[in-house]
Amino acid sequence: MKFTFAAIFAAAAACLVSAAPSHPIGQRATPLAKVYSSCTKNNTVALTFDDGPYVYMYDISKALVAAGAKGTFFVNGNNYECIYNDNGKRVKYLYDKGHQLASHTWAHKDLTTLTWDQIHDEMWRVEEALLKITGAYPAFMRPPYGNYNDLVRQASYVRGQSLAIWDLDSEDSLGATVAQSKKIYTDAIAKKPKNILALNHETIETTAHQIVPWVIAQLQNKGYKLVTLAECLGVDAYQSVASPATPDSTWHC
Ligand SMILES: [Zn+2]
Numbered sequence: 001m002k003f004t005f006a007a008i009f010a011a012a013a014a015c016l017v018s019a020a021p022s023h024p025i026g027q028r029a030t031p032l033a034k035v036y037s038s039c040t041k042n043n044t045v046a047l048t049f050d051d052g053p054y055v056y057m058y059d060i061s062k063a064l065v066a067a068g069a070k071g072t073f074f075v076n077g078n079n080y081e082c083i084y085n086d087n088g089k090r091v092k093y094l095y096d097k098g099h100q101l102a103s104h105t106w107a108h109k110d111l112t113t114l115t116w117d118q119i120h121d122e123m124w125r126v127e128e129a130l131l132k133i134t135g136a137y138p139a140f141m142r143p144p145y146g147n148y149n150d151l152v153r154q155a156s157y158v159r160g161q162s163l164a165i166w167d168l169d170s171e172d173s174l175g176a177t178v179a180q181s182k183k184i185y186t187d188a189i190a191k192k193p194k195n196i197l198a199l200n201h202e203t204i205e206t207t208a209h210q211i212v213p214w215v216i217a218q219l220q221n222k223g224y225k226l227v228t229l230a231e232c233l234g235v236d237a238y239q240s241v242a243s244p245a246t247p248d249s250t251w252h253c
Contacts, residue, residue, distance in 0.1 A: 030154040030157060030158060031154070031157050032150060032154060032157060033153045033154070033157040033161060033162055033163055034162040035148070035162070035164075035165060036162055036163065036164050036197070036229075036233060037165040037166065037167055037197065038167045038197050039194075039195035039196070039197050039232030039233060040232065040233050041195060041227075041231070041232050041233070041234060042195060043223060043225055044224065044226075045195060045219050045224045045225070045226050046072055046195075046196070046197050046198065046229040046231075047064070047072070047200060047215070047216075047226060048071070048072040048073070048142075048164070048166065048198060048199055048200065049072070049073050049200050049201060049202035049207075050074045050142060050173075050199065050200070050202070050203075051074075051076060051104065051108070051201050051202060051203045052073060052076070052079075052090075052202040052203060053073075053075050053081065053087035053090045053091050054087070054090075056202055056203070056207075057093070057094060057202060058090065058093065059208045059209060059212075060202055060207075060208050060212050061093065061097050063213045063216060064099070064216065064226070065097055067220060067226070068226075069216055069220075069226030069227075070098055070099050070100070070227055070228045070231070071100070071226075071228070072099065072100040072102060072140075072228050072229040072230075073091075073094055073100070073101055073102065073202065074141075075091060075101060075104055075130070076104045076106060076108050076144075077106035077125050077126040077129050077253060078106060078253040079107060079108040080203050083126065083129045083130075083133070083253065084129065084133075084251040084252055084253060085251075088129075088247070088251065091130070091133050091134065092133050092134060092244065095134040095136065098228075099228065100228035100229055101130055101138060101237075102138045102139075102140035102164065102229070103123060103126050103127060103130070103138050103140065103141040103142070103161070104141075104142050105122040105123055105126055105141065105143065105144060106121070106122045106123075107122065108144045109144060110144060110145055111143050111147060111148060111149075112148060112149045112152065116151060116155065119152055120158075123141065123155060123156070123161075124159075127159070131242075131245070132245040132247075132250075132251060133244055133245075135241060135242040135243045135244040135245070136237075136238040136240070136241045136242075137239045137241075138161065138237070138238060139230070139235070139236055139238055139239050140161060140162055140163075140229060140230070140237070141156055141159075141161045141162070141163055141164070142164045142165070143163060146166075160239045162235075164197075164229055166197045166199035167193075167196065168185070168188050168197065168198040169184070169198075169199045170198060170199060170200045170207070170211060171184060172200055172204045172206070172207045173204065178206050178211060181211050182211065182214065185211075185215050185218060186218070189218060189219065189222055192222075195224075195232060196224070197229065197232065198215075200212070
């Protein structure tokens with residue numbers, strides 16, 4: 001994996017378009033990345049948060065940390081806000097608190113509408129930002145809208161990543177009220193699942209301030225351990241970990 005990563009880094013440093021690794025034997029021969037839709041460890045819940053970094057990151061982290069819990073954040077590079085500057089500080093803060101950071105790709109495009117090179121560009125740009133800010137290279141990617149095809153899975157495979165979907169959607173991004181999202185969680189918990197992989201959005205104020213503290217208590221009362229996605233699967237969160245870079249003029253969207 002180190003060789004692949006180094007090759008990608010070198011290519012992308014030279015030119016963004018070069019970030020798409022070549023596949024001389026043809027896309028058909030490229031294996032498909034794994035797609036995870038559920039956790040595998042018993043009694044675990046992975047609360048995941050998409051679409052940031054955004055202003056509610058600190059509050060979500062504080063609620064999780066206060067309860068001895070961890071979350072997983074699928075961040076974009078330039079969606080609600082740019083990942084650099086104040087958001088870079090938020091991302092580093094999350095990383096230092098032990099939450100998992102993963103890719104939601106750069107600009108929240110539907111990857112199934114893009115070419116091979118465009119897919120890699122969407123993937124690489126946010127990976128580069130996470131590398132600069134934290135030194136870590138993510139092992140997971142969640143495609144925007146949960147949309148993917150074989151080309152997206154092949155691109156993820158080449159980049160050493162797995163896809164992460166979910167088995168519970170709080171529907172906060174679909175306009176669900178707080179009561180409706182709570183009912184989705186309550187109904188799911190009542191079925192006593194072995195584990196839950198839950199989709200939430202850190203960009204929604206009511207999710208940060210009303211759903212998260214409430215659902216942490218609900219889940220812990222039922223004996224679930226709130227862990228990162230990597231932990232609920234028993235795999236590594238990152239392909240490599242190193243020191244963060246020093247901010248410079250390239251840290252912009
Ligand atoms: Zn999203």
